[in-house]
Amino acid sequence: MSVPGLLEPTGPNRSLPRTGRADRVHFPLMSTPTTHARPEPEQRPNPMDARTPDEFLLTMRLYLVWAGDWSYLELEYKCGGVVSAETFRRALEGTNLPGYVFLMAFVTACVGTDEGERLRWATSWHRLRRAARAVEDARPSTVDEVRPG
Numbered sequence: 191m192s193v194p195g196l197l198e199p200t201g202p203n204r205s206l207p208r209t210g211r212a213d214r215v216h217f218p219l220m221s222t223p224t225t226h227a228r229p230e231p232e233q234r235p236n237p238m239d240a241r242t243p244d245e246f247l248l249t250m251r252l253y254l255v256w257a258g259d260w261s262y263l264e265l266e267y268k269c270g271g272v273v274s275a276e277t278f279r280r281a282l283e284g285t286n287l288p289g290y291v292f293l294m295a296f297v298t299a300c301v302g303t304d305e306g307e308r309l310r311w312a313t314s315w316h317r318l319r320r321a322a323r324a325v326e327d328a329r330p331s332t333v334d335e336v337r338p339g
Contacts, residue, residue: 237314243287246318250296251282257300268299287318 235253240246254260260268262275262282273295281288288296293315294308301307 237311240314240318243318243322244285246287246314247282247285250288253300254282254296260299265296265299269295270298272298287315287322290315 234256235249237246237249237253240249254265262278265278266273266275273292277292278296281292290312293311297304297308297311
């Protein structure tokens with residue numbers, strides 16, 4: 191299900207060149223608060239309940255709150271830099287069903303390498319993606335077909 195070493199929560203990829211102001215200013219490392227207990231599993235939002243892309247995105251937002259309400263920058267760090275903070279922002283505040291790599295990075299950032307959670311999210315995502323493609327295929331073509339006489 192996962193690509194070894196690609197979506198592991200190891201932090202941002204330091205091998206890529208950085209040129210921003212933040213790279214020249216020293217910031218202390220973020221630490222994860224240890225005072226909060228892990229939320230109960232039965233309280234977690236279930237992606238299988240989503241019937242539309244909008245409901246799926248709402249479930250992702252609720253899941254993020256359940257998992258720890260991380261900032262977009264923290265999500266980037268927790269997914270190993272696979273997805274940027276800006277991409278997290280655009281996708282989670284958007285209206286389109288996100289891509290598969292984004293989804294796996296999101297789940298990794300929220301709960302680590304829990305294969306059960308990845309499978310739940312991937313199954314729901316595939317179901318919605320198939321439904322969206324079926325709707326697209328069922329639409330009549332806007333270009334008139336020319337039939338040879």
